[in-house]
Amino acid sequence: xxxxxxxxxxxxxxxxxxxxxxxxxxxxVSASDNDSTVFSKIYSEGYSSWGAYNDLKGLCEKxxxxxxxxxGAQVAVEYMQQVMKDxxxxxxxxxxxxxxxxxxGAPETAQIIDANGKTKYNVHIxxxxxxxxxADNGLTAEIIEVKSFDDLDKLGKKGVEGKIxxxxxxxxxxxxxxxxxxxxxxxxxxxxxxxxxxxxxxGCIVRSVTSSIDTLPHTGVMRSDSLAAKIPxxxxxxxDAQFLHGLLAVETGLKFHLKMNCxxxxxxxxxxxxxxxxGTEHPEQIIVVGGHLDAWDLGEGAxxxxxxxxxxxxxxxxxxxxxxxxxxxxxxxxxxxxxxxxRGGKAYADSASLKKEKQIAAxxxxxxxxxxxxxxxxxxxxxxxxxQVWAPLFLPYGIYDFSHDGGGADIGPxxxxxxxxLGLEPDGSRYFDHxxxxxxxxxxxxxxxxxxxxxxxxxxxxxxxxxxx
Amino acid sequence: xxxxxxxxxxxxxxxxxxxxxxxxxxxxVSASDNDSTVFSKIYSEGYSSWGAYNDLKGLCEKxxxxxxxxxGAQVAVEYMQQVMKDxxxxxxxxxxxxxxxxxxGAPETAQIIDANGKTKYNVHIxxxxxxxxxADNGLTAEIIEVKSFDDLDKLGKKGVEGKIxxxxxxxxxxxxxxxxxxxxxxxxxxxxxxxxxxxxxxGCIVRSVTSSIDTLPHTGVMRSDSLAAKIPxxxxxxxDAQFLHGLLAVETGLKFHLKMNCxxxxxxxxxxxxxxxxGTEHPEQIIVVGGHLDAWDLGEGAxxxxxxxxxxxxxxxxxxxxxxxxxxxxxxxxxxxxxxxxRGGKAYADSASLKKEKQIAAxxxxxxxxxxxxxxxxxxxxxxxxxQVWAPLFLPYGIYDFSHDGGGADIGPxxxxxxxxLGLEPDGSRYFDHxxxxxxxxxxxxxxxxxxxxxxxxxxxxxxxxxxx
Numbered sequence: 001x002x003x004x005x006x007x008x009x010x011x012x013x014x015x016x017x018x019x020x021x022x023x024x025x026x027x028x029v030s031a032s033d034n035d036s037t038v039f040s041k042i043y044s045e046g047y048s049s050w051g052a053y054n055d056l057k058g059l060c061e062k063x064x065x066x067x068x069x070x071x072g073a074q075v076a077v078e079y080m081q082q083v084m085k086d087x088x089x090x091x092x093x094x095x096x097x098x099x100x101x102x103x104x105g106a107p108e109t110a111q112i113i114d115a116n117g118k119t120k121y122n123v124h125i126x127x128x129x130x131x132x133x134x135a136d137n138g139l140t141a142e143i144i145e146v147k148s149f150d151d152l153d154k155l156g157k158k159g160v161e162g163k164i165x166x167x168x169x170x171x172x173x174x175x176x177x178x179x180x181x182x183x184x185x186x187x188x189x190x191x192x193x194x195x196x197x198x199x200x201x202x203g204c205i206v207r208s209v210t211s212s213i214d215t216l217p218h219t220g221v222m223r224s225d226s227l228a229a230k231i232p233x234x235x236x237x238x239x240d241a242q243f244l245h246g247l248l249a250v251e252t253g254l255k256f257h258l259k260m261n262c263x264x265x266x267x268x269x270x271x272x273x274x275x276x277x278x279g280t281e282h283p284e285q286i287i288v289v290g291g292h293l294d295a296w297d298l299g300e301g302a303x304x305x306x307x308x309x310x311x312x313x314x315x316x317x318x319x320x321x322x323x324x325x326x327x328x329x330x331x332x333x334x335x336x337x338x339x340x341x342x343r344g345g346k347a348y349a350d351s352a353s354l355k356k357e358k359q360i361a362a363x364x365x366x367x368x369x370x371x372x373x374x375x376x377x378x379x380x381x382x383x384x385x386x387x388q389v390w391a392p393l394f395l396p397y398g399i400y401d402f403s404h405d406g407g408g409a410d411i412g413p414x415x416x417x418x419x420x421x422l423g424l425e426p427d428g429s430r431y432f433d434h435x436x437x438x439x440x441x442x443x444x445x446x447x448x449x450x451x452x453x454x455x456x457x458x459x460x461x462x463x464x465x466x467x468x469x
Numbered sequence: 470x471x472x473x474x475x476x477x478x479x480x481x482x483x484x485x486x487x488x489x490x491x492x493x494x495x496x497x498v499s500a501s502d503n504d505s506t507v508f509s510k511i512y513s514e515g516y517s518s519w520g521a522y523n524d525l526k527g528l529c530e531k532x533x534x535x536x537x538x539x540x541g542a543q544v545a546v547e548y549m550q551q552v553m554k555d556x557x558x559x560x561x562x563x564x565x566x567x568x569x570x571x572x573x574g575a576p577e578t579a580q581i582i583d584a585n586g587k588t589k590y591n592v593h594i595x596x597x598x599x600x601x602x603x604a605d606n607g608l609t610a611e612i613i614e615v616k617s618f619d620d621l622d623k624l625g626k627k628g629v630e631g632k633i634x635x636x637x638x639x640x641x642x643x644x645x646x647x648x649x650x651x652x653x654x655x656x657x658x659x660x661x662x663x664x665x666x667x668x669x670x671x672g673c674i675v676r677s678v679t680s681s682i683d684t685l686p687h688t689g690v691m692r693s694d695s696l697a698a699k700i701p702x703x704x705x706x707x708x709d710a711q712f713l714h715g716l717l718a719v720e721t722g723l724k725f726h727l728k729m730n731c732x733x734x735x736x737x738x739x740x741x742x743x744x745x746x747x748g749t750e751h752p753e754q755i756i757v758v759g760g761h762l763d764a765w766d767l768g769e770g771a772x773x774x775x776x777x778x779x780x781x782x783x784x785x786x787x788x789x790x791x792x793x794x795x796x797x798x799x800x801x802x803x804x805x806x807x808x809x810x811x812r813g814g815k816a817y818a819d820s821a822s823l824k825k826e827k828q829i830a831a832x833x834x835x836x837x838x839x840x841x842x843x844x845x846x847x848x849x850x851x852x853x854x855x856x857q858v859w860a861p862l863f864l865p866y867g868i869y870d871f872s873h874d875g876g877g878a879d880i881g882p883x884x885x886x887x888x889x890x891l892g893l894e895p896d897g898s899r900y901f902d903h904x905x906x907x908x909x910x911x912x913x914x915x916x917x918x919x920x921x922x923x924x925x926x927x928x929x930x931x932x933x934x935x936x937x938x
Binding site: 043044047048173174175176178211371373396397398400401427429430433446448449452 | 842898
């Protein structure tokens with residue numbers, strides 16, 4: 001026994017960080033606690049149990065690749081279902097939805113080739129989500145750079161036909177709100193390929209939409225409706241985009257070679273994973289908290305949006321751990337297919353509508369597991385004021401900003417049901433460094449930052465449950 | 470030419486991230502700009518030039534090891550002097566001070582040994598700053614664990630004599646303010662060794678003072694005045710501390726083997742590195758901004774406190790870049806020896822006092838290059854109110870908290886001259902994960918977060934210069 005003990009012990013400390021911090025009964029919420037005391041207990045629980053962090057570790061290990069329709073997505077569904085069952089939520093179930101199924105396939109390659117065909121530079125690219133493949137031997141064509149749609153229009157068919165268009169529109173670092181910079185630049189990822197195809201381009205390369213200057217391509221969805229481009233389209237890393245930009249400034253006749261074998265498959269059946277604890281007074285009235293379970297396939301989807309789903313589960317777990325018995329039902333939803341279809345969000349809202357469920361509020365976390373700063377509010381002005389009155393309770397925990405509009409893509413369809421919507425707003429400094437890229441990994445998540453977001457959602461749910469909206 | 474161009478070009482893009490964002494004359498501050506507009510230009514400049522980030526990269530590459538008195542510290546002095554000269558500050562000079570000189574020496578090793586002397590577990594330790602070495606063949610003794618000074622007192626001489634004391638006092642994760650948790654736990658690093666020695670301990674092991682559960686020892690200064698311990702003393706990583714704790718719970722007679730050859734040397738002459746731009750109306754009145762240039766020797770001192778010195782230089786550079794001609798002199802001070810002596814801070818205040826310099830405010834950055842949240846204020850209540858009136862200008866940039874006391878260790882000695890003092894307050898979530906450990910590296914600094922802190926200091930200096938304090 002003694003001989004094998006150290007090994008067993010080593011195992012046990014790996015999964016249990018909190019040997020000396022286990023929350024005991026003294027941390028339970030009692031009826032006499034005022035809101036400030038409850039907040040203190042909520043954050044203490046978040047900062048000592050590390051539930052979201054441990055769940056996220058498991059998710060990123062077991063299902064790092066979980067784009068809709070993939071095997072990994074199904075593993076992720078089963079994992080989160082089990083997490084909520086293990087936490088003994090009152091009800092846990094799967095809500096079906098059909099999802100698109102696109103896969104990247106084998107490794108993609110790309111090269112810049114000089115005019116005489118001799119010098120070749122390997123560059124880092126990744127197919128945009130939804131792109132068609134190249135031919136088996138790849139696609140090679142002259143490459144031309146544009147910085148904007150206006151530039152493209154000026155070139156017109158004469159300048160574009162038969163070529164690969166390189167959209168080199170930089171992320172505007174000067175904006176304090178990185179999400180605003182993203183919103184502006186991502187238009188080229190979405191609309192660049194069909195716009196280039198319209199003028200006869202045979203391929204499209206889009207500068208990665210990121211605040212980072214690195215060698216990582218950042219993928220993401222391109223337009224995939226009936227106006228989708230049929231030409232192979234890829235994101236190129238920002239460093240390679242700068243390199244290509246420099247080459248194009250001094251060399252003529254540069255070609256680009258692209259080889260990708262991504263593919264569309266038939267739609268698959270998938271699921272939102274839902275768990276809830278029932279309200280004591282109004283179990284039929286629901287407060288929703290969620291994020292999305294699917295993720296782009298280059299990294300592990302840790303910040304986008306493993307942090308959201310595990311943070312939402314953690315918010316509900318904190319209620320249970322502290323012995324808070326909410327008046328209303330608190331429901332955690334791990335939405336499927338946010339990244340390339342939004343089917344889960346739609347299925348959830350359709351079901352709520354069909355069942356005439358009363359959803360009194362919906363909170364979404366889909367901006368990374370970074371240190372939280374506030375909540376965006378999408379609700380009428382009177383309700384907004386009610387939330388803003390609570391701000392002083394949050395201030396000691398660094399949550400000060402309730403000034404922006406906001407909600408989220410997955411809870412968005414609930415808007416038609418007039419559900420007040422809130423979006424957790426973490427600090428945006430680092431989000432786009434990792435967004436849709438291979439470095440969106442668990443190792444780049446800080447446990448205090450992640451837990452602070454989860455606790456902030458629990459605290460918000462606590463107030464909504466207690467005072468209504 | 471064409472043949473070699475790509476190589477040259479590759480080189481040039483590595484050092485110049487900002488090919489498309491170079492600030493032009495349109496970003497210069499004009500007399501008609503209101504404060505809000507000037508703030509916008511300051512932050513834009515910070516987010517497009519990346520001055521602090523590039524300087525920090527250079528500092529961490531050229532002088533990653535720069536504990537006071539070391540060769541690296543001298544390299545760092547010369548580097549920061551050159552940085553300020555290259556930026557064409559009006560005056561750049563070195564201010565001498567004598568500093569203690571302690572070095573870690575060759576790699577340190579430690580093992581836990583079971584009672585029969587057969588099973589040995591390697592653990593991660595690092596000598597505490599100022600510790601004496603073990604004998605050449607190391608130190609081996611029975612190890613006993615205590616969680617607090619009270620525990621130690623209860624054991625007394627009988628329980629401690631001849632043994633190695635293991636202080637296993639955890640970092641209190643439940644506090645929202647990590648600096649408060651640090652302040653509480655660091656008492657064991659500072660006072661643990663002499664307290665153990667008082668009862669006859671022959672060595673001392675202190676649980677690393679960090680929010681992270683990892684295998685990295687986090688060093689730091691131990692008491693080194695006339696009451697300093699003479700017994701070898703080291704920090705142990707938190708994972709190893711947990712492992713040792715578990716072993717001690719079930720095994721008796723465990724020994725600890727420690728081998729370190731750290732050493733004290735004679736004091737060395739070193740320097741504060743100072744640069745300034747002269748005021749147009751009151752050049753004799755000085756606004757100080759600074760951080761400390763020395764750093765612990767395990768990592769690169771990126772957050773602690775390369776971020777502070779390069780951020781302070783960047784704040785001054787932003788003034789020059791925007792064409793802001795301050796009324797008062799803006800002086801950047803890279804203080805020497807904050808970590809294990811504070812000689813630079815004292816030398817600076819002594820000089821200011823001797824020369825009867827009028828220092829109208831001092832700002833220190835020594836809490837890491839993380840996303841800023843506010844400024845701590847150490848000044849009388851009326852002056853504090855004046856600063857707090859400016860809060861709305863900062864709010865759009867995420868700087869909302871002016872509620873704490875604060876200043877800094879290096880500007881602290883200016884308190885006797887009644888200088889109003891401000892401390893930049895970044896988010897503290899990640900600081901102690903890296904603090905005094907081998908992972909305090911440039912790669913763990915985010916450029917937007919770092920630049921935001923530098924810009925915030927520039928903005929604060931702008932207001933102090935314009936409105937006074």
